[in-house]
Amino acid sequence: MIILASIIHVVLALSLSPLLIGVINRVKAKFAGRRGRPLLQLYYDLWKLLHKGAVYSTTTTWVFRTGPLVGISAVLVAISLVPLGRVPALAAFDGDIILLAYVLGLMRFMTVLAALDTGSAFEGMGAGREVQFSLLAEPALLLGVGALSISTGDWSLSGIYGSLFSDGLAAVAPTAVMVAASLLIILLAENSRIPVDDPNTHLELTMIHEVMVLDHGGVDLAFIQYAAALKLWVFCALFVGVALPLQMHWPLVDLAFGMAGVFIVAMVIGVIESTMARLRLLRVPQMLVVSAVLAMIAVLWALR
Amino acid sequence: MSILTDLLMMLLVLTNLRMLASSRVAVCIQNVAIQAVVLGAITFSLSAHAAIAAGVIVVAISTVAVKGLVLPWLLRRAMKGAGIGREIEPFVGYASSVLIGAVLLGLCFVIARPLRDTSHAGASMLIPVAMFTILTGLFIIISRRKALTQVLGYLTMENGVCVFGVSLAVEEPLLVEMGILLDVLVGVFVMGIVIHQINREFDHIDTDRLSVLKD
Numbered sequence: 288m289i290i291l292a293s294i295i296h297v298v299l300a301l302s303l304s305p306l307l308i309g310v311i312n313r314v315k316a317k318f319a320g321r322r323g324r325p326l327l328q329l330y331y332d333l334w335k336l337l338h339k340g341a342v343y344s345t346t347t348t349w350v351f352r353t354g355p356l357v358g359i360s361a362v363l364v365a366i367s368l369v370p371l372g373r374v375p376a377l378a379a380f381d382g383d384i385i386l387l388a389y390v391l392g393l394m395r396f397m398t399v400l401a402a403l404d405t406g407s408a409f410e411g412m413g414a415g416r417e418v419q420f421s422l423l424a425e426p427a428l429l430l431g432v433g434a435l436s437i438s439t440g441d442w443s444l445s446g447i448y449g450s451l452f453s454d455g456l457a458a459v460a461p462t463a464v465m466v467a468a469s470l471l472i473i474l475l476a477e478n479s480r481i482p483v484d485d486p487n488t489h490l491e492l493t494m495i496h497e498v499m500v501l502d503h504g505g506v507d508l509a510f511i512q513y514a515a516a517l518k519l520w521v522f523c524a525l526f527v528g529v530a531l532p533l534q535m536h537w538p539l540v541d542l543a544f545g546m547a548g549v550f551i552v553a554m555v556i557g558v559i560e561s562t563m564a565r566l567r568l569l570r571v572p573q574m575l576v577v578s579a580v581l582a583m584i585a586v587l588w589a590l591r
Numbered sequence: 592m593s594i595l596t597d598l599l600m601m602l603l604v605l606t607n608l609r610m611l612a613s614s615r616v617a618v619c620i621q622n623v624a625i626q627a628v629v630l631g632a633i634t635f636s637l638s639a640h641a642a643i644a645a646g647v648i649v650v651a652i653s654t655v656a657v658k659g660l661v662l663p664w665l666l667r668r669a670m671k672g673a674g675i676g677r678e679i680e681p682f683v684g685y686a687s688s689v690l691i692g693a694v695l696l697g698l699c700f701v702i703a704r705p706l707r708d709t710s711h712a713g714a715s716m717l718i719p720v721a722m723f724t725i726l727t728g729l730f731i732i733i734s735r736r737k738a739l740t741q742v743l744g745y746l747t748m749e750n751g752v753c754v755f756g757v758s759l760a761v762e763e764p765l766l767v768e769m770g771i772l773l774d775v776l777v778g779v780f781v782m783g784i785v786i787h788q789i790n791r792e793f794d795h796i797d798t799d800r801l802s803v804l805k806d
Contacts, residue, residue, distance in 0.1 A: 456594065457593060457594040457597075460594055460597065460598060461597045461598060461600070461601045464598070464601065465601065572686065573612070573685060573686045573689075576686045576689055576690065577608070577612060577689060580608065580689050580690065580692070580693045583693045583697075584604060584608075584693060584696060587693075587696055587697050587700050588601075588716075590700070591700055591715070591716070591719075
C-alpha cells in the first residue's frame with residue numbers, strides 16, 4: 288500500500304508538475320486582473336518545443352548539449368528521492384538528503400557549464416549570480432533538514448518526514464516553523480521566483496536563471512523547462528512535509544493531502560509573486576543569509 | 592501551554608534577529624514594541640502552569656503599556672525630530688550582524704545549560720532566550736552609529752532583563768519591578784531629549800563624532 292502511494296506520487300509528479308507552473312501563473316493573472324494564459328500552457332509549450340529541431344552555435348561544444356540532458360536526469364533522480372508529506376519516497380536510505388542536495392547541485396553545475404560554453408557575456412553573468420546565490424542556499428537546505436533529522440533521530444528523508452509529527456505537535460513545533468520559513472525562502476530562491484528572480488523578465492541585466500538558457504532551443508529548451516517544473520515540485524514537496532502537520536496513517540489519504548498541499552504552496556507562491564517586488568540583487572544574499580540563520584536556529588533549538 | 596511559551600520564545604528570537612537585520616529605525620522601534628507585547632504574553636502563558644501572583648500580572652500589563660505604547664511613541668517623535676529614517680553605515684554590516692546573532696544564540700544555549708533546572712517547568716528556553724535578548728541589545732549598542740538606534744539597543748537589553756526576571760522569580764517584589772519600569776521610562780524620556788539636543792547642536796546624531804568633542 289505504501290509502495291503503491293510512492294509510485295503514484297512519482298507518476299503524479301511527472302505528469303502534474305507543469306500544471307504547478309500554470310497554477311502560479313493563473314494566481315498572478317487573477318491578482319493583476321487579467322484572464323491569464325491557459326492552465327495547461329506549459330504542456331502546450333513543451334509539446335511544441337519537442338517537435339522542433341535545434342540550432343547549435345558553432346562556438347558551443349558537447350558540453351552545451353549535455354547540460355539539459357544531465358539536468359533532466361538529475362531532477363528525475365531527485366523526484367524519486369523526495370517524500371511528499373507522509374508518503375515515503377521511492378528510494379530511501381540514510382543520508383539521502385545529501386544525494387538530493389548534490390543531484391540538484393549537479394543539475395545547476397551542468398546548466399552553468401552549458402551557459403559558459405556559449406561564450407556569451409550575459410550568460411556568464413547569469414551563471415555567476417546563480418552560483419553565488421546557490422552557494423548561500425545550499426547550507427541553509429542542509430542545515431534545515433539536519434534540524435529535522437536531529438529532532439526525529441532519523442537519517443533518511445522519508446524517515447524524517449514520516450515520524451516528524453508522530454510524537455505530537457508540541458515537541459517539534461518551533462523547529463518545524465523555523466525550518467518551514469527557511470525552506471520557503473530557499474524554494475523561492477532555487478526556483479528563481481520573484482523576490483529573487485523574475486521568471487517572466489526578458490531583460491538580461493537583471494535575469495539570473497532565465498539568462499542562462501537563452502541559447503537553448505527546441506527539445507533542449509523543453510527539457511530545461513520540464514526539469515524546472517519538476518525541481519519546483521521537489522521543493523514544494525519538501526516544504527509541504529514540514530508545513531502540513533497531518534498524519535492519517537492511510538498512505539493514499541496522506542498522498543491526497545500532500546497533493547493538495549503542493550498545489551496550495553503553488554498558490555502561495557503566486558500570491559507572494561503578486562504582492563512582493565523583486566529584491567535588488569545586493570539584497571538577495573542578505574535574504575539567503577537570513578534563511579540560513581533560521582535553519583541554524585532550528586538546529587540549535589533541536590539540539591538543546 | 593508549553594507549546595505556546597515555546598512559540599512566543601521563538602517569536603522573541605525572531606524579533607531580535609529582525610532588530611539586527613533591519614536598517615530602518617521605524618522598523619526597529621516597531622520591533623521593540625512587539626517584543627514588549629510578546630513579553631506580556633509570555634508572563635500570561637507561564638501563569639497557566641505556575642502559580643503567579645497578581646502583582647506579576649499587574650507588572651506585565653504595565654510593561655506592555657509603557658514599553659509597547661508610550662516608549663515607541665516617544666521614540667517615533669525623536670526620530671521625526673531628528674529627521675533620520677535609517678541607520679546608514681553601521682560599524683558591523685547587517686548580514687554579518689545576523690550571523691553574529693546566530694552565533695550568540697548558540698553561545699547562550701551553551702551557557703544556559705547548567706541553569707536549565709532553575710526556571711519554570713516546561714519553559715527551559717526562557718533563560719537562553721533572555722540572555723540572547725540581552726546580548727542582542729548590547730551588540731546593537733556597540734555596533735550602531737546613531738544615538739537613536741543605541742537607545743533601541745538599550746530597550747532590547749531591558750526587555751531581555753525583563754524575560755530573565757520572569758523566568759527566575761514567580762513572585763517578584765512589585766515595587767522593584769515598577770521602579771525598574773519607571774527608570775526605563777524616565778531614561779528613554781531623557782535620552783529622547785538628549786537626542787534632540789545633539790541633533791540641534793550638530794545636525795546629526797552620529798555618536799562616534801562625539802568622542803572627539805572638545806570644549
